[in-house]
Amino acid sequence: MRKNLFVDVALIAAVKTGTMQKVLVLCTGNSCRSQMAEGYLRYFAGSQAEIYSAGVETHGVNPKAIAIMAEDGIDISGHTSNNISEYTGIDFDYVITVCDNTKERCPVFPSKAIKFHHNFPDPAKSTDMEEFRRVRELIKEYCEKFVEENLETHGTI
Known part of the structure; x- marks a missing residue:
């Protein structure tokens, strides 16, 4: 028998039945803050949840966000900038707004989604990479705490 091989029956059942938690x-x-948050939530949640990000507009993924996340070992280079309308058919468990503008413009979700809000500064307004790093660290801390406090732990396969 191989060491460190764990099978989590609850996780397998969640994947098979489509009951895995969904976070938007x-x-x-959908160019900087939400992209960084998606990257960190995917990292911290692992296989515990399906993570999505979107915007009320689409501006393309900011190259500085890609670079700053790569510095911390998180690859978001394959992410795309998505509009919220692309996800209207998904029943999210959690919706996190990461800027005040979006909170005010956030469409009503006809679902059980629990809504969270945290206004992060917009690093795209700065030419300074240090501002991107500062915001990245704020988002990283928030995402790690969010996963610890809200997502069910299913273990690893």
Whole structure:
């Protein structure tokens, strides 16, 4: 028998029945803050949840966000900038708005989604990479805490 091989029956059942928790991160343009949050939530949640991000507009993924996340070992280079309308058929468990503008413009979700809000500064307004790093660290801390406090732990396969 191989060491460190764990099979979590609850996780397998969740995947097979489609009951895995779903998290949506919303921002204005789905270019920086929501992309970084998606990257960290995927990292911290692992296989515990399906993570999505979108914007009320789409501005494309900011190259500085990709670079700053790569510095911390998180690859978001394959992410795309998505509009909230692309996800209207998904029954989210959690919706996190990461800027005040989006909170005010956030569409009503006809679902059981629990809504969270945290206004992060917009690093896209800065030319300074240090501002991107500062915001990245704020988002990282928030995402780690969010996963610890809200997502069910299913273990690993």
